[in-house]
Amino acid sequence: MTDVRQVLIDAGWKQGVILEPGPFAHPGAIGFLVMNQTCDCINHSFVNEPYLELLPLSIKGGKKGRPDKNFVNGKNPREMHFWVGVNGEQKCVVAKVREIELFDRSRHAELKFSESVKIAPGALGDILSWKAARYLRPAFPDSFEEAFRPLKDEFTRLLTDDGMDQLVDSILIQLDHYDDLEDENDGYQVELRLMVTPKVVGQPEAAERASNLAQLLEKLLAKSEAFFEPKCVVVELNKMTLWEARNYLDFSRYDYLSFGENE
Numbered sequence: 001m002t003d004v005r006q007v008l009i010d011a012g013w014k015q016g017v018i019l020e021p022g023p024f025a026h027p028g029a030i031g032f033l034v035m036n037q038t039c040d041c042i043n044h045s046f047v048n049e050p051y052l053e054l055l056p057l058s059i060k061g062g063k064k065g066r067p068d069k070n071f072v073n074g075k076n077p078r079e080m081h082f083w084v085g086v087n088g089e090q091k092c093v094v095a096k097v098r099e100i101e102l103f104d105r106s107r108h109a110e111l112k113f114s115e116s117v118k119i120a121p122g123a124l125g126d127i128l129s130w131k132a133a134r135y136l137r138p139a140f141p142d143s144f145e146e147a148f149r150p151l152k153d154e155f156t157r158l159l160t161d162d163g164m165d166q167l168v169d170s171i172l173i174q175l176d177h178y179d180d181l182e183d184e185n186d187g188y189q190v191e192l193r194l195m196v197t198p199k200v201v202g203q204p205e206a207a208e209r210a211s212n213l214a215q216l217l218e219k220l221l222a223k224s225e226a227f228f229e230p231k232c233v234v235v236e237l238n239k240m241t242l243w244e245a246r247n248y249l250d251f252s253r254y255d256y257l258s259f260g261e262n263e
Helices: 004-011 105-110 121-136 142-167 204-221
Strands: 029-034 051-059 079-086 089-096 101-104 170-175 188-196 227-236
Touching: 051 105, 079 121, 101 105, 142 188, 142 204, 188 204, 204 227
Parallel strands: 188 227
Antiparallel strands: 029 051, 051 089, 051 101, 079 089, 170 188
């Protein structure tokens, strides 16, 4: 009986190897990065571990092909720019989480490792952290994102002006449902909680500033017809139970906010 695991090990299957485009339908990709952990890549059972998870890499165009600072180091949960070696020359590539492809692992013999595209070990760690962070971030319906997008700049400005981000520890959000809107007259009931420390609550001036911020954010959300009766309140961190928190998502990590990020 063939030792499948040993065959896969001898062939060089491991996390971080790059495959040639070959059978994949992704125009412009110069290679596909294997995201699976090495133990999954070489698993003897194609039933227990049926798929290879492959990240398409495409050469970045524009601005002399350099990374956009907004898409490096995992800042953006959907897209990442990083350097790879292509035939010994440094090239910036673009990778997008939503473009990850699944390939039947039992067909591994059809695939070929790229000899021209190489990735540095350090870059691989950044990519894996970026992918993991993507799934830790809240996933909102497309219709929610479309409604919030026109408000994002003002939302972020309110949070970061005059050191407001130093008062607010985090932002939690609750929607009445997490589905896409099917009717243009539908909308979301939104509640935001500005989580602050007991120290902020104990300082009247700081507490008043946080309360004023909550009112401004509430008024801003009310500008969108997709948000019905938005509510924003200030909540002390140690006053919210885990039982309550289960109904909220961490909005501080939302895709469009720079709040809490180090540029």
